[in-house]
Structures are given as structure tokens and as C-alpha cells.
Amino acid sequence: MVSQGTAVRTRPAGVALPGLVDRPRSVPSTIAWLVRFSAVLAFLTEAAPGHGVEGGPFDIISDGVGFATAMASAAAMLLLAGGLRRRNRRAWRFALGVVAAGVLAHLQTQRFAVAAVYLVVLVVLVHGRDEFTARSQRRSRLAAIRVFLVMGGGSMVAGLLLASRTAPHSAFGDRVVEVFFGLLGFAPQLRFRDSGLSELTGIALGTLGAFTALFTLAAMLAPVRKPPVRTADDEQRLRDLLARFGQHDSLGYFCLRSDKSVIFSASGKAAVAYRVLGGVSLASGDPIGDYEAWPGAIEAWLAEAELYGWVPGVVGTSEAGALVLKRYGLDALELGDEAVVDLAGFTLEGRAMRGVRQAVNRCVRAGYTCRVDRQKDLAPAVLSELGAAAEAFRGEEVERGFSMALSRLGDVAADPDLALAQVRDADGRLVAVLGFVPWGATGLSLDLMRRARGSENGTVEFAVAQVAEATRGWGVKRISLNFAVFRAVFARGARVGAGPVLRLWHRVLLLVSRWFQVESLYRANAKYHPDWVPRFVSFRRSLDLPRIALAALEAEAFVARPHLPRWLHPQRGR
Structure with missing residues (x-):
């Protein structure tokens, strides 16, 4: 029987595998880490001894409003760092404004060390501006307005209810004005029943305002979503490719699932089926079509991921697919083995x-x-x-x-x-x-x-x-049965002479098998003595693996990602 991996060795001579012009991806990643570092530094500086009343480094009673505002700024920078890592242009613009404001604020408060760090981040942001080209969700502005109106209105109502209890002798008009400015981070100036209630009300209003701002910012920076929509022409083209080249991959027919998008090579002789989940462009199996046209389909898929700042990942690719993807900067990790029964x-x-x-x-x-x-x-x-x-x-x-x-x-x-x-x-x-x-x-x-x-x-x-x-x-002539995750670990982990790392990994998988059908699937397949065909997960960076794994689990319906109510986020589409 010929396995999928054999195709690599029998590739016709002279088939070109041109690579994409690879961006210096370390620049956005480095800037994102600098922004994270400056956010943590700002948090530690604000929480350090001397910024609160005597009694502890995290005592926020003396300046609660300022502390809440500083924490909100740090959280916003951490949120922006995620967008910067995705090379999002809108995140870069927001980060530029936030960091510039941070420089001025820390200079004013004479925190010169923090201001110097912010200034370095500002210079690096300006220097690397050409690297942030990924588009944002087209309707995310509308989503942000919705989030702002809903959460802002709710915060305003909650603030007025609180002020009516803590400052009942203030006029209603004064309460409206002071609650509004309190949500913006200013200390409210009302006739409070007790002096301690002033600080408490300020902290509460500042927190409500911070959550409103953070959720609004998150809506603005949401990764571009792409609905799994295919035209009738796309469907027919896929079926034509399967009719001609469907024997190459046992997973090929599953590209016809209705929840998968498809992108074709320029020649139309190959295609990649994928789904976008949580900012991950997740493909499965090998490209569909002529092996010689795979590079064109992979290039088109990666170019789209580059355009929208998606993390590219492939689950279940064969050895042939993993080797071609490696030419485009995607590393591979063996995920398990597919059981193929040779009927001969x-x-x-x-x-x-x-x-x-x-x-x-x-x-x-x-x-x-x-x-x-x-x-x-x-x-x-x-x-x-x-x-x-x-x-x-x-x-x-x-x-x-x-x-x-x-x-x-x-x-x-x-x-x-x-x-x-x-x-x-x-x-x-x-x-x-x-x-x-x-x-x-x-x-x-x-x-x-x-x-x-x-x-x-x-x-x-x-x-x-x-x-x-x-x-x-x-x-x-052949039947593909179930897929056995980490099959090699079960096959070799219990053998005499297995190393300590392999034995430990084997024990971990046995523990996991109590909740998931990991070992049982391997045993169920092994009894037929099939040919084991390795399958891989392909990824750009090791740090992307958790996101790809989460997207794969969501695609397989093992986990459900929390979402805002449908009417709060943008309409499906770009």
C-alpha cells in the first residue's frame, strides 16, 4: 500500500515550491512584549509602597480612583498587545495614543523610569509602523458603539443608584454630572454622607468606566471573522478536484462540510479548505487537488491569513502536506496516526x-x-x-x-x-x-x-x-478507520526499555483517557492490524499551538468559546 508520505519522494523533478515573502514576524511580537512589559511595570509602580496609605503595598484607599484608572490603562495595554501581535493596524494606532499619553502622565507624576520605558516603546512603535498591516473587522466600529452604549448606559444607571445611596443630599442634576465624570476617572464631588463613601464611590465609578472602555476596545480590536460560505461554483470545483485527485488523501472528502470555507490556487487546480475561529485560520487535511498545484493554494491561504492577521494552522495533515507547508515556515508536530486497512x-x-x-x-x-x-x-x-x-x-x-x-x-x-x-x-x-x-x-x-x-x-x-x-x-482496496491521537506513545510507552520521558507521557495519556477516548480509540483500531499513517499539526510558532488547539477543539465541538450576545457584535462577514 502507498501511504501519503510516499508522494514526497515521488514528486516530479522540477516542481517549484516558491515561498511567500516572509515578513520579519519578530518585530510585531517584540513590540507586543514591550507593551506587555510596560503595562506590568506601570501596575507594579502604581501598586508599590508609598502610593497608598501606610499599611501595605496594595492599599488603594488613599487614591482609589487613580489606582483604578492606572489598572484600566495597564489592562488596555495588555489588550492592545494581543492586537499588535496579530499586526493589527487599528491596535497600533490605539497603542500609539495610549503609550504617548502614558509618557506624559508618568512625566507629570515624576515617575521618570516608567516614562522612559514608555518612551522607548513609543519610538519602537513608530519605527515598526510598516509591519502593522492586518485589517480589522469591517463592522467592528458598529459593534464597539453598541457595546459602549449598552455598557455605558448600564454603568450610568448603576452609578446613579449608588450615588443616590452614598450622596442622597446632592441634587439629581449634580449626581448625573459627577457620575458621568466619575466614569471617566475623575473623583466625584458630591455631598456624601461620610468621607469614606467618597473614595468608595470613586472606585466603583472608575471600575465601571474602565470595564466599559475595555469591552469597547475589545470590540474594536476583535479579530476578523469569516463565515463558512461557499458558492455553488466553489462546491462544483471542489467536487471536480475530488473526482480527479480524491485518492490522494483519505480526509479529502470532508472538505465538503458546510462549515468550511475554501480558497483556490490561481490555476484552480488545488484548494485549501479551512475555518476561521478565534483569529485562527484552521485547515484540515492536505490541500485538495493536483500535488504540483498545492503550493499555489497554500500561498493563497497564507496570504489571506497575513492580510487579516489570522494565525495559520493545519490539523491532520499528512507527511506530504507537512513537508510542503514547511517550505512556507510552518513547523510540524506529529499528532497521531490514522488506521488504514488494506483489504488485499x-x-x-x-x-x-x-x-x-x-x-x-x-x-x-x-x-x-x-x-x-x-x-x-x-x-x-x-x-x-x-x-x-x-x-x-x-x-x-x-x-x-x-x-x-x-x-x-x-x-x-x-x-x-x-x-x-x-x-x-x-x-x-x-x-x-x-x-x-x-x-x-x-x-x-x-x-x-x-x-x-x-x-x-x-x-x-x-x-x-x-x-x-x-x-x-x-x-x-482500502478503508480508513478512526484516528488514534498519540498512537506511538501507547504503542511504545509500555514496552520494556521505554525511557522515563516516554513512560511519563504514557501515564499522563492514560490519565487523560479517563475522560476522553484516547487509549480506547487506539485499542479499537489496533485490533484490525492496520497500516498506521502518521498525521501532523502544522503551525507557524510554538506559541501559536495553544490557540490552534483551542480552535480545533471548538471546531470539533469539544469546547464552546464564550461570546457576547449576537446583537452586540458585528454581523457575520468581513
């Missing part, structure tokens, strides 16, 4: 397959039967039954999938060649449903695997064996 050598005979054979025989004795059909050959009533059963067998509230799941059972018009295996018990009741998407003309890739909880132990093994036997007659 697959048999239930022999000692190695004893476990699978026993499971299959157990189901045969129980009267189980399995039928395998193309989706287009099934009656609508049967498709409806299979869809309802798959939904009932899922056992989870959300449908998971992004890189290795289609999640579109029953859509005959979109996926006529989807292969479905239906397993029924002796009474004719449906107990398992398996779905496989096409992998070129001679392969299948697992999409769906669901079984009833009360079904016979070994139902899945029975279904896989029956699918392998039935699809040989269709000309199928």
Missing part, C-alpha cells in the same frame, strides 16, 4: 485476528445481519430510519466533527456515494449504523460509527468485517 491482506484468519474473529462469530450466533449499500440506492424510508437511529445512538447532545467527520447522513443529493452499513439483530431491529465517505474511486473513509447501548459486544467489529467483505466487490 485483510482476513479474519490467523492468531493475530482471533479477537475480531471471536467478536464476529458472537454476533453471527446472536442472529445479527449486516447490509451495506450506497446512500443513493436506499429508499427514503430506510434513510429516515437510519438517520433517526444514528441520532438516538449518538449519546451526546452535540454533533462532533470537523477534520474527519461529514455529519450529513441522509443528504442523497449532496453525498450519493456515501456507503452505509446497517446492522440488525435477530428481530430485525436496527442496532448499529456505520457510514463511510468516498476516498477516491477505490477507498472509503469512516465518517460515522454508532451502535445501540444494549447491542451485542462486538457489533462494531462485525460491521467493519462485513463492510470489508461487501465493498471488495465494489473495487474498494
Whole structure:
């Protein structure tokens, strides 16, 4: 069997892999760290002994309003640092204004060391201005206005309610004016019931104003979102590429998921399918299309990420894809292995397959039967039954999938060649449903695997064996099963002679397996003795890995990112 990694060694001579003009990415990153450092320095200076009353370095009673304002400024700079790291032009403009104001403020308060640091940051910002070219969300200004009006109005109401308690003898008009200026960071001048209430009210108003400003700034600096929208022409072009080159990658067909965008090479002979989540442009699998045209598609994808300041990342790429991506500055880390069963050598005979054979025989004795059909050959009533059963067998509230799941059972018009295996018990009741998407003309890739909880132990093994036997007659030569994360660790971690680091990593994964199906997926695949095809995650910098991992978990529906109410943030789109 030829693995995906073989394509690199058999690449035709003379295929050019031109690289993008790589920006000096260290400049925005360095500036972002300088801004973070100056923010922390300002915080420590404000909180240092001597800035509060006697009794501790963080006593803010004597100058609470000033402290709250300083902390808000430091938080704003940390927020701006994130935008600067993404090379956001709008973040650069805001940072320039904030740092310039910080220089003047610290000179006025005679904090010359902090002012000097701010001045250095200001000079570096001006010097590196050409590096900050990433665009902002087109409608983020509208979002910021919404956030400002909602939070500002709420803060104003909350401030008036507080002032009515702490300064009840002040006129209502005076309270309105002083609360407004209190939200801006000025100490309120009202007839308070007690002198201590003046400082408390000032701190509360300053905090409310700071949160309003910070949330407004966050809305202004929000990464550009891109909705997963494809035209009918894009869809057809993708299907044409799959028809010609779909055999290259077992994950290729999953580019047709409706939650993925697509970008084509200039020649139209290759494409990258991806999704934008939290400022990460997350692709999955290899580019679709002619291997010689992959560089053009990768260049187009990276150029778009560069334009909007997205972090590029790829999950589940093959060795061939990882090597091409490396030419464009993306490093690779082995994520795990894909289990691929070669039907030419697959048999239930022999000692190695004893476990699978026993499971299959157990189901045969129980009267189980399995039928395998193309989706287009099934009656609508049967498709409806299979869809309802798959939904009932899922056992989870959300449908998971992004890189290795289609999640579109029953859509005959979109996926006529989807292969479905239906397993029924002796009474004719449906107990398992398996779905496989096409992998070129001679392969299948697992999409769906669901079984009833009360079904016979070994139902899945029975279904896989029956699918392998039935699809040989269709000309199928290989079947891709589940993906085993960190498969090599499980395979080698428990062996004699494993090093201390590998043994420790093995123990950690065993602990994680209590909550996630990590080891169990490996064991479930290993029993078929498949060919293990390595898959990688590609990334620009090691510091980007946490963001890429979070985006991948969100795409697979394992985590949900908190969002503002829909009516507060910009409309979907650029």
C-alpha cells in the first residue's frame, strides 16, 4: 500500500515550491512584549509602597480612583498587545495614543523610569509602523458603539443608584454630572454622607468606566471573522478536484462540510479548505487537488491569513502536506496516526485476528445481519430510519466533527456515494449504523460509527468485517478507520526499555483517557492490524499551538468559546 508520505519522494523533478515573502514576524511580537512589559511595570509602580496609605503595598484607599484608572490603562495595554501581535493596524494606532499619553502622565507624576520605558516603546512603535498591516473587522466600529452604549448606559444607571445611596443630599442634576465624570476617572464631588463613601464611590465609578472602555476596545480590536460560505461554483470545483485527485488523501472528502470555507490556487487546480475561529485560520487535511498545484493554494491561504492577521494552522495533515507547508515556515508536530486497512491482506484468519474473529462469530450466533449499500440506492424510508437511529445512538447532545467527520447522513443529493452499513439483530431491529465517505474511486473513509447501548459486544467489529467483505466487490482496496491521537506513545510507552520521558507521557495519556477516548480509540483500531499513517499539526510558532488547539477543539465541538450576545457584535462577514 502507498501511504501519503510516499508522494514526497515521488514528486516530479522540477516542481517549484516558491515561498511567500516572509515578513520579519519578530518585530510585531517584540513590540507586543514591550507593551506587555510596560503595562506590568506601570501596575507594579502604581501598586508599590508609598502610593497608598501606610499599611501595605496594595492599599488603594488613599487614591482609589487613580489606582483604578492606572489598572484600566495597564489592562488596555495588555489588550492592545494581543492586537499588535496579530499586526493589527487599528491596535497600533490605539497603542500609539495610549503609550504617548502614558509618557506624559508618568512625566507629570515624576515617575521618570516608567516614562522612559514608555518612551522607548513609543519610538519602537513608530519605527515598526510598516509591519502593522492586518485589517480589522469591517463592522467592528458598529459593534464597539453598541457595546459602549449598552455598557455605558448600564454603568450610568448603576452609578446613579449608588450615588443616590452614598450622596442622597446632592441634587439629581449634580449626581448625573459627577457620575458621568466619575466614569471617566475623575473623583466625584458630591455631598456624601461620610468621607469614606467618597473614595468608595470613586472606585466603583472608575471600575465601571474602565470595564466599559475595555469591552469597547475589545470590540474594536476583535479579530476578523469569516463565515463558512461557499458558492455553488466553489462546491462544483471542489467536487471536480475530488473526482480527479480524491485518492490522494483519505480526509479529502470532508472538505465538503458546510462549515468550511475554501480558497483556490490561481490555476484552480488545488484548494485549501479551512475555518476561521478565534483569529485562527484552521485547515484540515492536505490541500485538495493536483500535488504540483498545492503550493499555489497554500500561498493563497497564507496570504489571506497575513492580510487579516489570522494565525495559520493545519490539523491532520499528512507527511506530504507537512513537508510542503514547511517550505512556507510552518513547523510540524506529529499528532497521531490514522488506521488504514488494506483489504488485499485483510482476513479474519490467523492468531493475530482471533479477537475480531471471536467478536464476529458472537454476533453471527446472536442472529445479527449486516447490509451495506450506497446512500443513493436506499429508499427514503430506510434513510429516515437510519438517520433517526444514528441520532438516538449518538449519546451526546452535540454533533462532533470537523477534520474527519461529514455529519450529513441522509443528504442523497449532496453525498450519493456515501456507503452505509446497517446492522440488525435477530428481530430485525436496527442496532448499529456505520457510514463511510468516498476516498477516491477505490477507498472509503469512516465518517460515522454508532451502535445501540444494549447491542451485542462486538457489533462494531462485525460491521467493519462485513463492510470489508461487501465493498471488495465494489473495487474498494482500502478503508480508513478512526484516528488514534498519540498512537506511538501507547504503542511504545509500555514496552520494556521505554525511557522515563516516554513512560511519563504514557501515564499522563492514560490519565487523560479517563475522560476522553484516547487509549480506547487506539485499542479499537489496533485490533484490525492496520497500516498506521502518521498525521501532523502544522503551525507557524510554538506559541501559536495553544490557540490552534483551542480552535480545533471548538471546531470539533469539544469546547464552546464564550461570546457576547449576537446583537452586540458585528454581523457575520468581513
